[in-house]
Amino acid sequence: xxxxxxxxxxxxxxxxxxxxxxxxxxxxxxxxxxxxxxxxxxxxxxxxxxxxxxxxxxxxxxxxxxxxxxxxxxxxxxxxxxxxxxxxxxxxxxxxxxxxxxxxxxxxxxxxxxxxxxxxxxxxxxxxxxxxxxxxxxxxxxxxxxxxxxxxxxxxxxxxxxxxxxxxxxxxxxxxxxxxxxxxxxxxxxxxxxxxxxxxxxxxxxxxxxxxxxxxxxxxxxxxxxxxxxxxxxxxxxxxxxxxxxxxxxxxxxxxxxxxxxxxxxxxxxxxxxxxxxxxxxxxxxxxxxxxxxxxxxxxxxxxxxxxxxxxxxxxxxxxxxxxxxxxxxxxxxxxxxxxxxxxxxxxxxxxxxxxxxxxxxxxxxxxxxxxxxxxxxxxxxxxxxxxxxxxxxxxxxxxxxxxxxxxxxxxxxxxxxxxxxxxxxxxxxxxxxxxxxxxxxxxxxxxxxxxxxxxxxxxxxxxxxxxxxxxxxxxxxxxxxxxxxxxxxxxxxxxxxxxxxxxxxxxxxxxxxxxxxxxxxxxxxxxxxxxxxxxxxxxxxxxxxxxxxxxxxxxxxxxxxxxxxxxxxxxxxxxxxxxxxxxxxxxxxxxxxxxxxxxxxxxxxxxxxxxxxxxxxxxxxxxxxxxxxxxxxxxxxxxxxxxxxxxxxxxxxxxxxxxxxxxxxxxxxxxxxxxxxxxxxxxxxxxxxxxxxxxxxxxxxxxxxxxxxxxxxxxxxxxxxxxxxxxxxxxxxxxxxxxxxxxxxxxxxxxxxxxxxxxxxxxxxxxxxxxxxxxxxxxxxxxxxxxxxxxxxxxxxxxxxxxxxxxxxxxxxx
Numbered sequence: 001x002x003x004x005x006x007x008x009x010x011x012x013x014x015x016x017x018x019x020x021x022x023x024x025x026x027x028x029x030x031x032x033x034x035x036x037x038x039x040x041x042x043x044x045x046x047x048x049x050x051x052x053x054x055x056x057x058x059x060x061x062x063x064x065x066x067x068x069x070x071x072x073x074x075x076x077x078x079x080x081x082x083x084x085x086x087x088x089x090x091x092x093x094x095x096x097x098x099x100x101x102x103x104x105x106x107x108x109x110x111x112x113x114x115x116x117x118x119x120x121x122x123x124x125x126x127x128x129x130x131x132x133x134x135x136x137x138x139x140x141x142x143x144x145x146x147x148x149x150x151x152x153x154x155x156x157x158x159x160x161x162x163x164x165x166x167x168x169x170x171x172x173x174x175x176x177x178x179x180x181x182x183x184x185x186x187x188x189x190x191x192x193x194x195x196x197x198x199x200x201x202x203x204x205x206x207x208x209x210x211x212x213x214x215x216x217x218x219x220x221x222x223x224x225x226x227x228x229x230x231x232x233x234x235x236x237x238x239x240x241x242x243x244x245x246x247x248x249x250x251x252x253x254x255x256x257x258x259x260x261x262x263x264x265x266x267x268x269x270x271x272x273x274x275x276x277x278x279x280x281x282x283x284x285x286x287x288x289x290x291x292x293x294x295x296x297x298x299x300x301x302x303x304x305x306x307x308x309x310x311x312x313x314x315x316x317x318x319x320x321x322x323x324x325x326x327x328x329x330x331x332x333x334x335x336x337x338x339x340x341x342x343x344x345x346x347x348x349x350x351x352x353x354x355x356x357x358x359x360x361x362x363x364x365x366x367x368x369x370x371x372x373x374x375x376x377x378x379x380x381x382x383x384x385x386x387x388x389x390x391x392x393x394x395x396x397x398x399x400x401x402x403x404x405x406x407x408x409x410x411x412x413x414x415x416x417x418x419x420x421x422x423x424x425x426x427x428x429x430x431x432x433x434x435x436x437x438x439x440x441x442x443x444x445x446x447x448x449x450x451x452x453x454x455x456x457x458x459x460x461x462x463x464x465x466x467x468x469x470x471x472x473x474x475x476x477x478x479x480x481x482x483x484x485x486x487x488x489x490x491x492x493x494x495x496x497x498x499x500x501x502x503x504x505x506x507x508x509x510x511x512x513x514x515x516x517x518x519x520x521x522x523x524x525x526x527x528x529x530x531x532x533x534x535x536x537x538x539x540x541x542x543x544x545x546x547x548x549x550x551x552x553x554x555x556x557x558x559x560x561x562x563x564x565x566x567x568x569x570x571x572x573x574x575x576x577x578x579x580x581x582x583x584x585x586x587x588x589x590x591x592x593x594x595x596x597x598x599x600x601x602x603x604x605x606x607x608x609x610x611x612x613x614x615x616x617x618x619x620x621x622x623x624x625x626x627x628x629x630x631x632x633x634x635x636x637x638x639x640x641x642x643x644x645x646x647x648x649x650x651x652x653x654x655x656x657x658x659x660x661x662x663x664x665x666x667x668x669x670x671x672x673x674x675x676x677x678x679x680x681x682x683x684x685x686x687x688x689x690x691x692x693x694x695x696x697x698x699x700x701x702x703x704x705x706x707x708x709x710x711x712x713x714x715x716x717x718x719x720x721x722x723x724x725x726x727x728x729x730x731x732x733x734x735x736x737x738x739x740x741x742x743x744x745x746x747x748x749x750x751x752x753x754x755x756x757x758x759x760x761x762x763x764x765x766x767x768x769x770x771x772x773x774x775x776x777x778x779x780x781x782x783x784x785x786x787x788x789x790x791x792x793x794x795x796x797x798x799x800x801x802x803x804x805x806x807x808x809x810x811x812x813x814x815x
Contacts, residue, residue, distance in 0.1 A: 041075045067137055200276060323345055560681075
């Protein structure tokens with residue numbers, strides 16, 4: 001059925017005919033995107049025109065006007081109908097009856113309606129008081145009735161907007177900024193709001209309003225395509241959910257991708273991010289230009305008065321670098337600059353802009369993108385130095401890098417960047433896309449350059465450490481290969497290339513080892529020393545580890561993690577200096593441990609002690625020490641099931657376990673028996689720590705069986721909040737080969753939840769193995785825990801037995 005047939009059916013059959021024609025249009029697989037939105041608007045126009053005509057007989061001085069998105073002729077499947085019934089005030093009763101004849105059929109079909117009835121004067125007054133109303137009226141479109149009335153309102157509203165632009169545009173900018181603060185940036189969100197987030201459809205509409213003011217205009221290249229892509233995604237979202245929603249939630253992304261004919265949800269998100277990036281960059285440039293124009297307007301009258309009404313003075317140009325000057329708050333090219341002859345100019349201009357904390361002019365970036373020659377391979381020394389300067393400029397690097405990327409200069413300089421550009425990271429710990437994370441890491445690394453002997457290698461390694469995420473397999477392994485190629489192309493010598501490759505290959509080594517392995521085990525320290533190879537590389541890797549974690553998100557770094565990494569670095573540094581680590585010996589119990597053990601044996605029950613641990617403040621800062629957690633010492637007469645019981649009680653009291661060591665302590669001479677000593681480091685999830693007496697009371701009840709830990713934790717687990725639609729991947733349990741000579745290391749990766757350690761402890765008890773120590777690491781919703789276990793005689797498990805224990809534990813956690 002053609003569009004003409006559908007319109008005829010809608011006109012002939014009233015609301016039911018319109019509903020049927022609308023449904024057929026939305027189900028047409030061959031028509032989507034702008035043609036479908038336009039056809040839906042046209043179909044709706046004809047239906048509403050029919051309703052208006054039927055109800056307005058005898059009425060004069062009245063018209064029906066579409067505003068907002070409907071006024072632009074863009075109707076998504078579940079869009080609101082934004083309508084204004086405009087009248088001259090001569091027959092208010094007739095207009096009210098006409099409004100009912102139009103609004104009620106719309107409501108009867110279940111369509112969302114945003115409606116108003118106003119005279120032109122009332123419409124202008126409301127617009128003057130409400131910026132959102134004024135923005136909607138800028139897209140007013142005549143549907144039916146008195147065309148002159150509509151045209152007069154459009155002319156007046158546009159005139160009002162242009163006259164009041166110096167006042168209203170700052171209001172609009174503030175509105176956009178407030179919305180961005182609430183909704184976040186569309187180009188980085190895993191569940192973005194396509195309309196409200198920064199870089200979304202609201203911002204695209206705001207750019208249209210700025211253009212209508214004639215004060216400034218947005219960069220047009222790519223903007224209409226970006227807006228169309230976001231509208232297409234919203235159409236698909238409406239069709240797959242059947243709801244008027246703009247939030248692209250996780251559970252709907254695969255369906256939306258399929259509706260659009262895309263490969264998968266990641267491909268969908270990447271397209272959304274690319275579109276949002278175009279809109280965001282256009283917004284930045286546009287609002288900067290608005291500010292420049294408004295400042296110049298404010299200054300110009302005073303200048304004219306000072307100059308006696310003479311000619312406008314030329315803008316001042318301050319040199320920044322060869323071929324680069326500052327003018328009017330932006331970095332532009334000098335008049336003598338020749339980008340077609342100067343391949344280093346883009347990097348030189350970018351470095352100068354970042355160092356000065358100024359934006360790169362859009363015109364300058366486009367001129368360089370159109371004319372700049374490609375850099376030779378390897379790069380000249382100046383190009384490499386300018387890249388390092390750009391990366392080391394701190395926070396201003398981000399805006400300058402985005403300006404280069406918007407015009408394709410980054411992928412021209414670094415072709416491997418294309419694979420990570422706008423690539424989503426489906427991990428709650430990460431708050432950025434891969435490419436933005438790399439730039440954020442460089443920003444963080446710029447604050448640590450005084451700690452290393454080769455800050456240039458630290459900054460470039462920061463830029464490249466996750467470059468392998470655009471390839472299949474282990475991103476560290478793939479990244480090492482790419483880093484070698486990029487580093488050689490940039491112009492580093494062989495030795496530096498090898499260091500950069502090692503930094504990329506091992507950028508997770510320190511934090512993974514520090515949080516998941518026993519640092520007292522010489523095998524752990526030796527393996528890290530062998531991988532790192534030199535003191536210089538260790539120094540760089542330490543700084544890169546911190547920068548990477550800080551740039552990942554708040555869940556990825558803490559004083560606790562920092563202290564563990566620093567401890568590991570100190571031990572590895574000693575090995576690299578020639579001091580071989582000694583084989584660990586069971587340390588003699590402290591006086592406090594002996595006291596707790598004797599009291600536990602004497603009372604026949606658990607005893608415990610709590611002691612806060614803190615980290616001294618850095619030398620250059622003042623203030624109180626930062627808490628690292630609480631040391632919890634527990635002594636219990638040796639008996640089965642202690643580990644799961646203690647872990648369960650701590651979970652009941654909402655205590656997060658960070659590390660734990662378990663040892664059997666023989667009692668002094670003359671006393672038969674042994675006591676288990678558990679040394680835990682814990683932290684409260686929120687609130688204050690529980691009292692030691694309450695912890696002990698629950699431990700006593702749990703050990704004698706009067707407190708059902710499993711049932712209590714099951715109740716907690718049932719009430720544990722989970723994000724709607726998120727499905728955690730299944731747990732994975734592996735044996736870390738050659739990780740220790742004294743124990744078998746079993747590593748558990750699972751979704752973090754109350755009582756997880758309790759379940760693991762029970763499963764290990766059932767497998768008849770003893771836990772010597774455990775190292776707990778939680779990143780967002782993911783737990784990565786390492787358990788050092790032995791057989792009943794204290795020796796590591798044979799290979800087959802270790803694999804069997806790991807398999808049984810994984811099966812238990814999956815069940």
